[in-house]
Amino acid sequence: MILFTALLSPAVRALPGWTVGTAGESAWLTGILAFPPFLLLGWMVFSLCRRSGGLAQAYQDAFGPLAGKVVIVIYLSWALFLLCAEGRLYAERMLSAGYRSAAPWVFLLVLLGVVLWMGRRKLGAFARAAEICYLVLALTLGLVLLFSILDMSPEHVLPVWITDVPAVTAATLVPVGVLSCGVFGGFLGGNVTRRSGDAERGLLWLLAGCGVLTLLQFGVLGQLGPALCGRMDIPFFEVARGVGVDGAFQRVESVVVALWVLSDFAMLGLLVFAIRKGAGAVLGPRWEHWAAPVAVIVAFLGGLTLFPDDFSVEKVSSAWVPWGNLILAFPVPALALIVTNVKGRKKTDTSCGEKRGKDTGYG
């Protein structure tokens, strides 16, 4: 639930605005095609966490204490970078949604202050807060998509044909790249109570998530058309402007934009908690306590100095961030899983060999 809530913010920012350039009106199919890679990612993280209780411990078990810590530091650095970028993007959205020329640092300061307050507490409290955020966002998203799909133009999303498959496949890199920052949820694996049916529940959430990605793009494309979607910063909020019933309610886009801060809060909170766990694994439990304030301060200063204007942060978020997420979400966990499996097999062979030796008098 934390992941679903946190990933809604980058999802509406990237989809379908970044997929239409490659896939045109077929871009909404990328939500369906993203299911296999996300399934692979989920399976890898689940397998690693099941054995070791968290990605930090899993990497140390797989690569060894020193190399594992180096890998964790890489993840922590990327998480800090994402904190800076996501925070700055949130501030940019607040400025563009408002009517006056305020300074971005004000919005960034307030949100990071709340994130810090939450980040110094237990993960369970954050999870409970995320449940409420999820409920609000799910209702809001459902309302906007319902109105958009009921009033859409079929020519904007159809027809789709086999000839669209190559373009749609290429465009699927966008949702996979943008949303694979969810791999940081694996760092919280050690705090999750194992229950039977976890795998099935995870699969259902994954299916629901991909369904949401599909419907989101379908509804937005159906309203705006592929060309207009590609021109807009966040097409989803433009569609929200049209939500309403004459004489009943209208002009709800400000409410939708304001409520989306809950997703930003969940995303920044997820990153802060992941940094806490990683810092604790690298530097010791004492540093886990100080990781949240340090991360928030770095996010505030980094968000304003690394990205002095909107253009720089948008360029980075569309060009660099997806590739960084892909590298940390797929090859690294895959390598860790392979190494862990090989080590596990060697241990099994060794213990079998010792047993045979005892039986035959050797060893």
Next chain:
Amino acid sequence: MRVKKSAVLLLCAALLPLSGCSRAEAALPYAHEIEDTVLMGALGVDLKEGAPGRVAVTVSSGGRSGAGDSPGQSPVVLSAQAETVSAACAEMQTFGSDFVFFGDVEHVLVGEEQALTGVMSLLGHMARDPELRLEARLWVIKDGRAGDILFDAASDGGAPDRLTALETDAELAASPAPRTAREVLSDLLDNGCALLPALERRPARTGDGAEGEYTVAGAGYAILRNGALAGWTGEEGALGADLLTGDAPGRILEFAAPSLAQTALRLTEVKTELTPSFTDGVLAGLAVTCRIEAQVAELRGADGLSEEGRIWLEERLAQTGEAAIHTALDLAQTLDADYLHLGRKAALAAPWRKAELETQWKAGFAALPISLTVTGQVARM
């Protein structure tokens, strides 16, 4: 200790506005009293006369009727000229003490001269501006200026009310079908062509309900090509466009025959199908099939409708529909402007030909043989 820390932090936050940090205050919510705010409902954009490159922006609020002790307010019409719409709107804020709010603009009018130079920059501005909205209805003024329409309507209760009435009249098919700026922008970005409802300024006459010297009425559609005005459909072409886009239900068509009474038919349903044809992978033609269903709205001079009369009416209905659709299609091919987006509709009808249509449609549309079959049915009295 924790309570003290929280209290200190809250106190610091409360003192922040006193720090002289004005940009922090700028982020706080602000309000305008409704009595000191003028809500503009219509915005008109024209080219400034004698100064190409400059725009003349005219805005109009609706009139407010008095209630109880509160006096009513006449419509407020403001006009300013500048290089850009933003600058003109900003200048209007200096006209008087009230705050001019553009977030309530429901109708945007574009004068003919401005439309001839293009509407993309205006639509782009509307897409980016936080107050103006792409949900606003877009209209083009035929043979006139948007500012004139807005000033005329000030004596008639205000332009927003009149334009909203025209928008509602479209359901009765008495006016061209309204289109939002978003729909027009989407069409223009798709293939550079779009259909926009047109209005014109007419002298008022006794009995038309207008209180001023002039009134505004529907005048068919404007055809945009490459984002700029390329032509007008006229009344017959407007009917043809409505039949092809499915906006025709509700229209009244009148027929008269020597043996038949004066008859008014109300269109109830229109179904149009497009079928592209290919020869060896090359686009060879387009078949348009249209079925028009109508009901008898009024029969003057006869007690009932005989079978012969019904068949005659159905034939005349089909002929009228065919002539109207022919006019609309001929206009599109003559101007080489697929303003009805037939290419998209053809791809929907034949998705297996999507790739060929995407590469061949634009180049071949102007000379494409189009066959048309229209059938009419009078379904009920």
